[in-house]
Amino acid sequence: MKSLQLFTDKExxxxxxxxxxxxxxxxxxxxxxxxxxxxxxxxxxxNRFEFSKSDVFLLTPEDEHTxxxxxxxxxCIVDFTKGFxxxxxxxxxxxxxxxxxxxQLEFIFHNHHCVKGNIVSNSDKNIFKxxxxxxxxxxxxxxxxxxxxxxxxxxxxxxxxxxNIQENISLFSKRxxxxxxxxxxxxxxxxxxxxxxxLKISSIAxxxxxxxxxxxxxxxxxxxxTIKDYIIxxxxxxxxxxxxFSDLTISEIAGxxxxxxESHLNKMFKSAFSKTAKQYKNDxxx
Numbered sequence: 473m474k475s476l477q478l479f480t481d482k483e484x485x486x487x488x489x490x491x492x493x494x495x496x497x498x499x500x501x502x503x504x505x506x507x508x509x510x511x512x513x514x515x516x517x518x519n520r521f522e523f524s525k526s527d528v529f530l531l532t533p534e535d536e537h538t539x540x541x542x543x544x545x546x547x548c549i550v551d552f553t554k555g556f557x558x559x560x561x562x563x564x565x566x567x568x569x570x571x572x573x574x575x576q577l578e579f580i581f582h583n584h585h586c587v588k589g590n591i592v593s594n595s596d597k598n599i600f601k602x603x604x605x606x607x608x609x610x611x612x613x614x615x616x617x618x619x620x621x622x623x624x625x626x627x628x629x630x631x632x633x634x635x636n637i638q639e640n641i642s643l644f645s646k647r648x649x650x651x652x653x654x655x656x657x658x659x660x661x662x663x664x665x666x667x668x669x670x671l672k673i674s675s676i677a678x679x680x681x682x683x684x685x686x687x688x689x690x691x692x693x694x695x696x697x698t699i700k701d702y703i704i705x706x707x708x709x710x711x712x713x714x715x716x717f718s719d720l721t722i723s724e725i726a727g728x729x730x731x732x733x734e735s736h737l738n739k740m741f742k743s744a745f746s747k748t749a750k751q752y753k754n755d756x757x758x
Contacts, residue, residue, distance in 0.1 A: 482626065483551040484611050489541050496538045501717065502552040502577055504629065505529040506604045510545025514589070521589035526601055528592040530633055532581050533717070548604050550626060552577065578713055579634055579662060582706075587640045596632055603629055653680065654694045657687075661703055665710065668730045671703055708744050711737065715753040722749045 486508075496515070505514075507527045514521045514529060516537045523529075531537055539545070592600050607625045610618045638659065645655035660679060664670040676699065677687040691699050707729045714725045726737040734749075741749045 482622075483549075484607065484622070485549045485551070486608070487547045487549055488544070489539060489547070490544045491541050496536050498536050499531060499533065499551065501533055502581070503531040504550040504552075504626075504633075505531065506548040506600070508546040508548055508604075510541065510543050512542040512545060513540040515540065516589075519588065523590065526597045527590040528600060528633070529589070530580060530591055548608060550607075550629075575666070577630065578710055580630065580637060581713060582662075582709060583637050583641065587637050591633055592636050593639070596636060600629065600632060603632075652694060654691065656680070657691060657699070658702065661699070662706065665703070665706060666728065666730070671730075673699060704740060705744070707731075708741060711741060711749065712745075712752065715749060716756040722753070725749075 489510075505528070507523050507525055509525055511522070511524045514523045514537065516529070516531070516535055518536075521529075603625050607622060607629075610622050610625070642655055642659075645652065657676065657680065660676060661671065669675060673684045673688065677684040680687060682690070688699055691697070691702070695702070697705075710729060711725055714720055714728075715722075718725075720728070722737060723734045726732075726734050729737075731737040731740070738748050738750075741747075741752070745752065747755075
């Protein structure tokens with residue numbers, strides 16, 4: 473097995489396996505796995521998925537996995553380590569910066585269960601292959617601007633993964649209920665969860681060409697929940713992710729997600745999960 477570290481917040485490695493020697497295990501953070509060559513079985517949470525060249529897997533901190541190798545296999549693996557989730561402040565800046573990549577990972581984390589096994593469709597495999605190839609070249613060359621280019625490549629890979637997850641959810645939703653627009657509404661909410669203006673019922677209703685009352689009645693009839701309740705619950709799920717995987721303070725998380733203040737967030741969090749945000753954070757320290 474070969475392992476090469478690039479830099480602290482994202483580790484890019486090329487690993488070679490001729491047999492399963494890792495055992496069932498978890499990673500502390502997120503891991504993107506691209507199959508360069510080889511075949512076998514990828515066991516994720518006791519679900520077995522065949523893999524072959526160009527397949528892509530995204531593992532979250534909740535996942536246990538191992539490999540059963542059929543033919544010698546090489547992987548390109550991107551590990552998002554804890555440093556990736558540490559707030560990055562410019563000199564003199566007081567507001568915490570939560571990167572777009574982090575937000576993209578949040579979306580993937582909260583929706584990846586909708587895709588089983590390989591997460592990239594055949595139509596995107598060529599562009600994924602080209603991006604991974606360039607990622608490896610940048611890692612090996614150590615040229616000027618390589619870290620910026622690598623960051624941009626990974627950003628694009630995450631967008632592709634998010635799009636594939638979104639398309640998969642959409643196809644499933646249309647098969648289950650072709651006339652339902654609930655998926656479109658929840659997608660809109662998730663995509664604009666940081667924008668309080670666009671999350672107003674009036675803004676959502678306008679986007680879908682409905683009156684606020686009509687949209688609310690429709691959404692509740694389809695889901696059993698009001699739009700407001702859905703927004704609050706999704707925000708609280710994001711709060712859980714932040715508390716577990718970032719070093720943001722509770723006050724900073726409250727600001728990012730447009731709660732009135734830390735007290736308001738704590739009140740909502742305790743109502744939903746029977747413990748304060750601070751208690752939850754302490755329970756999930758890595």
